[in-house]
Amino acid sequence: MTTLVSPIPGNPVEPFLRSDRMPHIWCPGCGIGTTVNCFAEALIESKIDLKTLALVSGIGCTGRVAGYVKLDSFHTTHGRAIPFATGLKLANPGLNVVVYSGDGDLSAIGGNHLIHAARRNIDLKVICVNNLIYAMTGGQTAPTTPGHATTSTSPYGTFEPSFNLPHLVEAAGAVYVARWTTFHVRQLARSITEAFNKKGFSFIEVISPCPTLYQRRNKMGDGLETMKYYKEKSKTKHGAPTSEVGLTLNGEIIVGKFVDRDRPDYSTLLKAQMHESLGDKYVDYDEEQGYACSADGGCEEDSCH
Amino acid sequence: MPLTEIRVAGFGGQGVILSAIVLGKACSIYEGKFATMTQNFGPEARGGACSAQLMLSDTPVLYPYVTQPDIMVVMSQEAYVKFASELKEDGTLIIERDLVRVTDLPKQTKIYSVPATRIAEELGKRMVLNIVMVGFFTAVTQLLEADAVRKAVADSVPASFRELNLKAFDRGYEYGVSALAAGPETPDLEQNAAVSQELV
Amino acid sequence: MKADPRGVLTGTHFMDGDHACCEGALAAGARFAAGYPITPSTEVVERFAQRVPTVGGCFIQMEDELAASITLQGGVWGGAKAFTVTSGPGFSLMMEHIGYAAMTETPCVFVDVQRGGPSTGLPTLPAQGDMMQARWGSHGDYEIIALCPNSPQECFDLTIKAFNLAEEFRVPVMFMMDEVVGHMTEKVVIPPADEIEVTPRKHTHKSVEDYLPYGTNGDMVPEMAHAGEGYKFHVTGLTHDERGYPNMTPKMQQKLVTRLQNKILSATDRISMFEEEGTADADVVVVSYGITSRVAQRAIEMARADGLKVGKLRLITAWPFPENKIRQLAAHIKAFVVPELNLGQMVREVERAAAGKAQTFLVPHAGGSVHHPEEILAFIQEAVR
Known part of the structure; x- marks a missing residue:
């Protein structure tokens, strides 16, 4: 069962949630709430200043996370959380920007942005809740649906090869890649904490049940049975070659931290290039004024001149 | 100055557009009149016939395109073939002498030619042939004040090439002064027809 | 407030429209742009990419126009003034995000240097075929503002x-250029920064406790906060209440969408800019915009030389459409002549606003060049009869 019900007083994650928006829309047994709990735990653990934290979601069940967290939060368009987050980060480099969205949103309609953000190594923390299906629209095949799984648009079984997301983002350039299931709550929270301490494009995949559509249609039981499956079939292999972590319908789930490497992020490269080419003429981002004297609230008129 | 339609044409890389910019700038910024410059864009990045259209006037220019040019500056045979027929009957044709052979034009056309490439080469840089043409144009057409065009040349080129370009302008201008005094040329159409094919 | 002098290239320049647009954006305070290359608009962002690092800002070339049109909005919520630039095919891809900007009330500018369409059409040649798309391109009901230089x-x-x-x-404001205006070079005078008025962001002064992200105070335009300021606000493309929270009820839909429309429509007369001349005793008024207005001017002068009474109405603001102006003129003229580089877009609005009180003649042109003044003149002559 989901652990994110109306927060009770004293619940440690309550300060991170918009309690006036409860109850949430997620189904019983859905794993998204669990991931939000882990996210909140990571915020506590990392002692990050919540004022500097912005969360961006796309569309879908996971896309609704943005609406429930008590942060500057943006529920954008389908597939475009990453480019929105890119603009947010570049216009205000002081922000910690988290992208929180689903597998369909990030890897199908938003797949092009996913690989390009990883290539640029934009400093974004991407949490991808992968329920192997399009859930909000009623259980259609996603690029992540494993072979032979039945969905509403593959009634005779999926035959398209699926994406192995850790492999994809590693190849594209991500500096931090991990995968957990919603059974691995401590490990997931720790990975999110690690990603916060990492500069560059981080990608954390969370395998999560959709009991209503995926598990039911594929006769995999309810949320509890899925937890048992995750527990039994998961194998932690830190540093596993991502080419070997593809998912199958009933097979092993390789979890762990697969990639943790250092590459200069987009802003570092940008500044270095500008300093090299322009020297003193380069005007860097100003922490006080930002990039623009555009807001009458944030900027005294006189200081603009 | 009444509305004057000008086409400048050549091949890509000759500085066709820059020469039109210089003339337009001289007119609109340094003489306070009006100029509109448009250029023909094709998918080719280099080579091919390249052309700029320039409208100069005492009053604001409305229609931005040349319909029947009063003056045509041509720096390649290909451009000549493509555009020469649109020149006004009593229009002025200014050509790069070594690169263009006039083959068939109405008798009233006033033709002036200048070996701009050779002059540019004498100055040490072939690329300034367009500014030689600009200087020549200024002297022959008497449309713009030499001083205004000279200023426009100076602020349209990189500082390190300013002196060279001003020299190019002066040489073209001097050549033009003599050419204007000598009067329009009468080309040997028959002989030109024979050699023009080689230039295309 | 006055423009930030760092962005203002004061002086007299011989400059094309694309570059002038970029300088206008810098003078207006734009410090962020996201773009994707497309002819004939690319020169705008090429110049921005060159200029903005020396002014204090950032340009990013995105992987496509879908990305560019939402990256810029991330930039706006991060505190910058931001824009993107495109042409027909890219503009088509940006439509969803124009709707998102309208729904989330994200102040931003979309520059569309129009070329011939549909589809890839005429990449290097002009048209004015995106005028209706600018207004209606995204789904649902919303209002935008569109200007035509x-x-x-x-x-x-x-x-x-x-x-x-x-x-x-x-x-979101649509800046509807066309290939001719974009690539045409003329004198551009850029005044000193202290002579340029720029509108600052309507940033809230309220405390975190009192701030309602989509609450309004009579003028229908809510106050804005930026990410990172502690307001912990929510922005969504879903139908939302004053807190910014999703509220998907017919009642909230009615309230929100009506306000989004009315904040623009109720200000139409204030937003509308047009150039009107010789309409008082005119038999025919030529309604035009963008590059076509210059060709039309020549046709009008030719017609007047023939003794015809012809007036001019040049739309500088295309959207919201100046209905009242057309209605007033329709009451005392015989006909409108509407030349445009499309097969009939803004003419529909003229016809609708004229409501049968005056005839309406379209001077169509599928694009690729501009009209010949004679074509427009012929319609004026016919309309006078």
Whole structure:
């Protein structure tokens, strides 16, 4: 069962949630709430200043996370959380920007942005809740649906090869890649904490049940049975070659931290290039004024001149 | 100055557009009149016939395109073939002498030619042939004040090439002064027809 | 407030419309742009990419127009004034995000240097075929503002205006250039920064406790906060209440969408800019915009030389459409002549507003060049009869 019900007083994650928006829309047994709990735990653990934290979601069940967290939060368009987050980060480099969205949103309609953000190594923390299906629209095949799984648009079984997301983002350039299931709550929270301490494009995949559509249609039981499956079939292999972590319908789930490497992020490269080419003429981002004297609230008129 | 339609044409890389910019700038910024410059864009990045259209006037220019040019500056045979027929009957044709052979034009056309490439080469840089043409144009057409065009040349080129370009302008201008005094040329159409094919 | 002098290239320039648009954006305070290359608009962002690092800002070339049109909005919520630039095919891809900007009230500017369409059409040649798309391209009901410059000077002046309107109304503003205006080079005078008025962001002064992200105070335009300031606000493309929270009820839909429309429509007369001349005793009024207005002017002068009574109405603001102006003129003239580089777009609005009180003649042109003044003249002559 989901652990994110109306927060009770004293619940440690309550300060991170918009309690006036409860109850949430997620189904019983859905794993998204669990991931939000882990996210909140990571915020506590990392002692990050919540004022500097912005969360961006796309569309879908996971896309609704943005609406429930008590942060500057943006529920954008389908597939475009990453480019929105890119603009947010570049216009205000002081922000910690988290992208929180689903597998369909990030890897199908938003797949092009996913690989390009990883290539640029934009400093974004991407949490991808992968329920192997399009859930909000009623259980259609996603690029992540494993072979032979039945969905509403593959009634005779999926035959398209699926994406192995850790492999994809590693190849594209991500500096931090991990995968957990919603059974691995401590490990997931720790990975999110690690990603916060990492500069560059981080990608954390969370395998999560959709009991209503995926598990039911594929006769995999309810949320509890899925937890048992995750527990039994998961194998932690830190540093596993991502080419070997593809998912199958009933097979092993390789979890762990697969990639943790250092590459200069987009802003570092940008500044270095500008300093090299322009020297003193380069005007860097100003922490006080930002990039623009555009807001009458944030900027005294006189200081603009 | 009444509305004057000008086409400048050549091949890509000759500085066709820059020469039109210089003339337009001289007119609109340094003489306070009006100029509109448009250029023909094709998918080719280099080579091919390249052309700029320039409208100069005492009053604001409305229609931005040349319909029947009063003056045509041509720096390649290909451009000549493509555009020469649109020149006004009593229009002025200014050509790069070594690169263009006039083959068939109405008798009233006033033709002036200048070996701009050779002059540019004498100055040490072939690329300034367009500014030689600009200087020549200024002297022959008497449309713009030499001083205004000279200023426009100076602020349209990189500082390190300013002196060279001003020299190019002066040489073209001097050549033009003599050419204007000598009067329009009468080309040997028959002989030109024979050699023009080689230039295309 | 006055423009930040760092972005203002004061002086007299011989500059094309694309470059002038970029200078207008810099003068208006734009410090962030996301773009994707497309002819004939690319020169705008090429110049921005060159200029903005020396002014204090950032340009990013995105992987496509879908990305560019939402990256810029991330930039706006991060605190910058931002814009993107495109042409027909890219503009088509941006439609969803124009709707998102309208719904989330993200102040921003979309520059569309129009070329011949549909589809890839005429990449290097002009048209005015995106006028209806600018207004209706995204799904649902919303209002935008669209401006149509007809010279490089206006590409500078009106780009500033576009940013100012975007900030004042928190609305995406469409800057509808065309290939001719974009690539045409003329004198552009850029005044000193202290002579340029720029509209600052309508940033809230309220405390975190009192702030309602989509609450309004009579003028229908909510106050804005930026990410990172502690307001912990929520922005969504879903139908939302004053807190910004999703509220998907017919009642909230009615309230929100009506306000989004009315904040623009109720200000139409204030937003509308047009150039009107010789309409008082005219039999025929030529209604035009963008590059076509310059060709039309020549046709009008030719017609007047023949003794015809012809007036001019040049739309600088295409959207919201100046209905009242057309209605007033329709009451005392015989006909409108509407030349445009499409097969009939804004003419529909003229016809609708004229409501049968005056005839309406379209002078169509599928694009690829501009009209010949004689074509427009022929319609004027017919309309006078």
